[in-house]
Amino acid sequence: MAPALLLVLGLLLAPVGYNVWLSFTKWKKFKGFGEYAGFANYEKMASNPFFAEALLNTAIWVVASIVFPIALGLGMAMFLRNMRGAELFKNIVFIPRILAPTAVGVLWFYVYAPAGLLNRGLSLVSGSQVEIGWLYQDNTVTPAIIATFVWQTAGLVMVLLLLGLAAIPRDPIEAARIDGASSWQIFRRITLPLLMPTLLMVTILSVLAGFTVFDLLWVMGVNYPGQRSLALAVFMYFEAFQKGSWAFGSAVAVIIGLVVLCVTWIQTLLQSRVDRMVR
C-alpha cells in the first residue's frame, strides 16, 4: 500500500499540484517562476480569442468523439455479433488502433494532401481534377481529422461493445422473440438497456480522448494556419512550449484538467445510476 501511495503522490499528485501552483505565477524567461500573479493567467486566457476558438473546437471534438466512434462501433458490433467468419473483419477494423497516433497522422496527412490519395480518388470518380486542401481550410480541417480519429478508434469501441453484448443473457431476448417482439424492439427495450454500463464506460473513454486529443492535430494540422486553436491541448502546447509562456500554459492545463474532472464525475454518477437500474 505504502509504495503504491508513494508512487501516486510522487508521480501523479505532486506534478499536478506543481502545475496548479505554476498557473498562479508569472514566468520570466531565464529567471523561472516566482512572482505570484494571482488569476492574471486565467484573466488573460478569458480574453484570448484563440482560447475561445480552441474551447469551441474541443467541444466539437468531444461531441464527435462520442457520437461517431460509438455509432459506428455499435453498428459494427451488432452486425458482427453472431456472424460466422467475422473474425477477419474484426481484426481488420481493429488494426488502426494498434498504430501510433503520430504514425496514423502522418499517413492520413498524405492521404488528404492536395495531390494525395483522396483527391485522386475523387478525380477518378468525378472525371475532373480535384485539388481540395482538406487540411488547409477552416471548414474541412476539423472534419477531416475527426474522420481519421474515427477510423482509428471505432475498432476499439466495437471490440468493447462486442464484449458487452456477449455478457448480455440470452433468456430475456429469447422470451421477447417468442412473444413476437421485432428486432428493433428487442434492441431498444432489452439489448440497449443491458448494454448501458458498457456504453457509459466507452463514453467516458471517448470523452477523455476527445478532450486530450493532440498527436493527430499536431501532425495533421502542421500546415493549417489556425493549428494553435484546433483544440485546447494544442493551444496549451503552443503557448507553453512554442511561445515559452509556461505559466500561461499551466493555466490552460488546469482548465483542461478541471473540465475533464467535472465531465468524468458527472459520468460516474450516471454510471452508478445505470448500474442500479440494470440490477
Place this chain on the structure above:
Amino acid sequence: MKKILIGAAVGAILAATSAIAGEVQLFHDKGFWSEQLQKVGAGSQAATGVKIVETPYATAEQYKAFIQASVASGQTPNLFTWWTGETFNELVSTGQIAPLDDLWKEMIESGDYGASAKDLFMVDGQPYAVPLVMARWVVLYNKPLFAELGISEPKSWAELMAAAETIKSAGHTPFLATVQEGWRGFIWFQELLLRLHPEAYNGLNDGSVAYDSDEVREVFQTWSDMYAKGWFSDARSTEEVNDYARGAGAMYLIGEWAYGLVTAAGVPKDDVGVFIMPNAVDGNASAVIVEGAPIVVSKAGIEDEDTMAALKYFVSVDGANVWGEASGNYIGNDAANAPNTVVSKVNSDMAAAGTGAYLRWWEAVPPDLQGELVAEMNRFMLDPTMETAEDVMATMQALNAEYWADQ
C-alpha cells in the same frame, strides 16, 4: 527551495552528460547536423587536443526548456548554440553569457572575418557569440531554363518582373513558395518589405511600424498581384525541395543552405544559379537578409581553456573548412574555402555591391509573436486575396499592439 530543485535537476543532467578532460560539450538542437559537428569535433581534437562533443536535443522546445532552466539555476552550459534576434538579447540580459570582444578582435585582425560579420551577434555594442551558420537568403534559380528562355540574372526589379512574365508565358511557374511545416509564411513577406520599404523593416520588429501600416499593405498588395498573375507554385505542397527539383518553380527564395537540399534532391550542381533579389526602389542600398545561428559561451566557459581552444578552432580557417565541407555551411570566414558555388557567388556579389545585412524576420520578431504572426502570413498564402490580407493585417496588428503594450 525552487531554485535548489531546478538546480539539482539541471545539475543531474549536466553531470550525466559532463565531458571528461580534453573534451568540450557543445549543446544544440540541430540533430540534423550531428554527424557534421562530429567531424568538426574530431578536427578540433586533431588540431588542439580538445575534442568538441556535440550534445543534441531532439526538439527546439526541449532544448529551450533545458537552457532556460540551466540559466535560471545558474548552471549555464559552457558552450551552446542559440538564436539571434530578440531571444538572443534576452539570453545576454541574464548576465551569464560572456562577451567575446577579444576573440572577435583576433578574428578580424587576422583578416579571416570582415568587421560586419559580428553585427548579428552584438548586444549593446559588444559581441556575445560566434557564428555557427551565416546563411544569406537569396534566390536559387533554374539555370538551364533561364538560358533556354534567354533570361539573364535580374539586376533590377523591372528585370525580375520581366523574367517572371517570360517564364509564365513559356508555361512555367516563376516562383516556388509553400507553407510546408508551418514556418515558411514569412519568407516572401520579409523579402518584399525589404525591397519595397527597407526603412520599415526594422521598425516592424521594434513596434514602431504597425502590421496594418501603408508599407505593409503595399507588401501584401504586391504579393497578391503576383499571385493573381499565377506566378507562384501551389502553397499547399508538402514537397517544396522536390518541387524545385521537378521544375515546379523556376526561382526559389530561400536560405543558402537549401543548395545542399536541392542538389541532394537530384538537381545537378551546375544547374543551380543564385542571385540576391533586387530592390523594388531604384537607388536603395544593396541589402540581403541574413540568418545567423550563434554559438555562445558562458562566463564560466570563457575562463575554461579547453572551451576557448575548441571555440577558436571552430572559427579558424581549418575549422571553417571542416564544417563547410561537411555541412555546406558558411560562417563568415572569408579565408576559408567557400563550401559551394552558391556561397562563393553570393560572397563575390556582396563584395562588389557593398551589400548590407538585415536580420531575418524570424529572429528579429519578438519570440512571443513569432508563431502567431507566421500563421497569419501562411493564411494569406493559402488565400492570397486582398480581402484575406486585410484580415491578416488586422489580426497581426492586434497581436502586435497587445504585445508591445505589455513591454
